[in-house]
Amino acid sequence: xxxxxxxxxxxxxxxxxxxxxxxxxxxxxxxxxxxxxxxxxxxxxxxxxxxxxxxxxxxxxxxxxxxxxxxxxxxxxxxxxxxxxxxxxxxxxxxxxxxxxxxxxxxxxxxxxxxxxxxxxxxxxxxxxxxxxxxxxxxxxxxxxxxxxxxxxxxxxxxxxxxxxxxxxxxxxxxxxxxxxxxxxxxxxxxxxxxxxxxxxxxxxxxxx
Amino acid sequence: xxxxxxxxxxxxxxxxxxxxxxxxxxxxxxxxxxxxxxxxxxxxxxxxxxxxxxxxxxxxxxxxxxxxxxxxxxxxxxxxxxxxxxxxxxxxxxxxxxxxxxxxxxxxxxxxxxxxxxxxxxxxxxxxxxxxxxxxxxxxxxxxxxxxxxxxxxxxxxxxxxxxxxxxxxxxxxxxxxxxxxxxxxxxxxxxxxxxxxxxxxxxxxxxx
DNA sequence: ACTTGTTTCCAACATTTGATGGAGAACCAT
DNA sequence: ATGGTTCTCCATCAAATGTTGGAAACAAGT
Numbered sequence: 163x164x165x166x167x168x169x170x171x172x173x174x175x176x177x178x179x180x181x182x183x184x185x186x187x188x189x190x191x192x193x194x195x196x197x198x199x200x201x202x203x204x205x206x207x208x209x210x211x212x213x214x215x216x217x218x219x220x221x222x223x224x225x226x227x228x229x230x231x232x233x234x235x236x237x238x239x240x241x242x243x244x245x246x247x248x249x250x251x252x253x254x255x256x257x258x259x260x261x262x263x264x265x266x267x268x269x270x271x272x273x274x275x276x277x278x279x280x281x282x283x284x285x286x287x288x289x290x291x292x293x294x295x296x297x298x299x300x301x302x303x304x305x306x307x308x309x310x311x312x313x314x315x316x317x318x319x320x321x322x323x324x325x326x327x328x329x330x331x332x333x334x335x336x337x338x339x340x341x342x343x344x345x346x347x348x349x350x351x352x353x354x355x356x357x358x359x360x361x362x363x364x365x366x367x368x369x370x371x
Numbered sequence: 372x373x374x375x376x377x378x379x380x381x382x383x384x385x386x387x388x389x390x391x392x393x394x395x396x397x398x399x400x401x402x403x404x405x406x407x408x409x410x411x412x413x414x415x416x417x418x419x420x421x422x423x424x425x426x427x428x429x430x431x432x433x434x435x436x437x438x439x440x441x442x443x444x445x446x447x448x449x450x451x452x453x454x455x456x457x458x459x460x461x462x463x464x465x466x467x468x469x470x471x472x473x474x475x476x477x478x479x480x481x482x483x484x485x486x487x488x489x490x491x492x493x494x495x496x497x498x499x500x501x502x503x504x505x506x507x508x509x510x511x512x513x514x515x516x517x518x519x520x521x522x523x524x525x526x527x528x529x530x531x532x533x534x535x536x537x538x539x540x541x542x543x544x545x546x547x548x549x550x551x552x553x554x555x556x557x558x559x560x561x562x563x564x565x566x567x568x569x570x571x572x573x574x575x576x577x578x579x580x
Numbered sequence: 581a582c583t584t585g586t587t588t589c590c591a592a593c594a595t596t597t598g599a600t601g602g603a604g605a606a607c608c609a610t
Numbered sequence: 611a612t613g614g615t616t617c618t619c620c621a622t623c624a625a626a627t628g629t630t631g632g633a634a635a636c637a638a639g640t
Contacts, residue, residue: 177587191492195404198627209589214629216587277490280547281483283400295551316552320566323548324537331536332529338489339532342504343525357529364573386617407597418619423599425617 167226171233178216180206185217186227190271193278194224231275232293238265239297243304251306252367259329259358266333267351273330298322305366325362332358376435380442387425389415394426395436399480402487403433440484441502447474448506452513460515461576468538468567475542476560482539507531514575534571541567 170178184205188197199220203210217223242261246254266273279291298319302308307318332339332354340350379387393414397406408429412419426432451470455463475482488500507528511517516527541548541563549559 193402193404193491195402196491199629200627210628211590211630212588220628274490277486281486281543282402282405283546294547298551316554316558316562317566319552320541320548320562321569323541323544324566324570327540327544328533328537331540332532334490335532335536337492338503339529342507343528345525349525353525353529357526357533360530361533361570361574364577365570368573368577408599409597419598420600420620421618429598 167229170226171230177206177208177212181208181213181216181223182226182230185223186230186275187271189224189227189278190274193282194220228275228279228291231272232291234269234272235276235297236293238262239300243300252363254305255325255363255366256359259355259362262329263333263351263355263358266330267336267347270333270336273333276330277334298326301326321366328358328361376438379435380439386415386417386421390417390422390425390432391435391439394432395439395484396480398433398436398487399483402491403429408432437484437488437500440481441500443478443481444485444506445502447471448509452509461572463513464534464572464575465568468564468571471538472542472560472564472567475539476545476556479542479545482542485539486543507535510535530575537567537570 166178167182170176170182173179174183181202185197185202188202188205191197199210199213202223203213206213213223217226238261242258245261246257249257280294299308299311299314301322302314302318303311305322307321308314336347336350340347343350343353345353375387376391379385379391382388383392390411394406394411397411397414400406408419408422411432412422415422422432426435447470451467454470455466458466489503508517508520508523510531511523511527512520514531516530517523545556545559549556552559552562554562
């Protein structure tokens, strides 16, 4: 039987789905403590008790948002993996950067939510996510940094993290960085992709000396 | 005449200074909305009205924290610049990575605060910071990506941002990433430095083809 | 029409939170 | 000691916030 979250994912027009998506946007902008249940309800155009009826406590809703996001990421990574299967590493990186950047720039709340869960202590801490660990392991294997999903050396994970973070930072920081660079959205996205490739590809493709 | 903040910086044992430092730690952990004035007062061991007496509104205190941090960063960057003056780029990067990593790992709230100001919409938005722009310009010149502080092309700024973000991410994410890598603090710090050098140095030192 | 179950809203609640007024300490120069 | 200034706390306020009970609206089967 599907969980409540899965149902909401499959029926984005249902009340549950609409609340989830509004919550996701808001939590992505302001963080957990920066959003009130009333803000979410107002964004959907409903009373707050309707929100509580569907999702229960604020904390529960927030966790549903994170799980929802993680599922999206998982699918996106799988899509990329299919796209680049068998290609050499520099091409894999290039495609991964392009596709992930496009995705994150069209879902600006996604990268913010990730940053929040990495960096912010929630006053009421929920248990750690193992999902990120899985993503990392998958990427490490895909990049040839580890042979086996179950045995990824710390060094390999660290390198994957460096790549991963570089990408989400530019997406997350758009509102802050773009004015500093005086670029419009399209130009910013292009510069970001180019910069990421400039930074990341040489590290992984250089001939060892 | 020195501003209130400068006085507090110069007298860290004064009440003003103690409040500032407690606030800085807490805002760094939980973000603006995640911290209450009562939490800060409690951390210092004083009544909240004493806090308001010294710093006024929460928002003002928060901005003082950010300004304080920015001053630290500025000094740190200048220190690095002196340290590597005249050295070739790969050495500059190496030293910068080492020194910045050490600094950020011993001031864990610093990188978090930076991430907050880059990524989080505060519900009550204060005006944009120009200080970050200055830091970027300085680094860009120091790295030879621009000839003149006042004319840094977007591409150069983007590259500096990529470097900058990579470093603060690992510091900020320690609580989240370190358990994933199963490393103790020292080992984590070492792996981070190594990874940063692995990622960043080749990009800037390769011979153009 | 009547029952049964689901969904939505109104009203209210107890806490939490940002913020202040005013009374007393503490300090300090005279 | 006295007067003035600076600092600290207690008590309190109004607004915001998380959360719930219960009544109405709605839907669907019989």
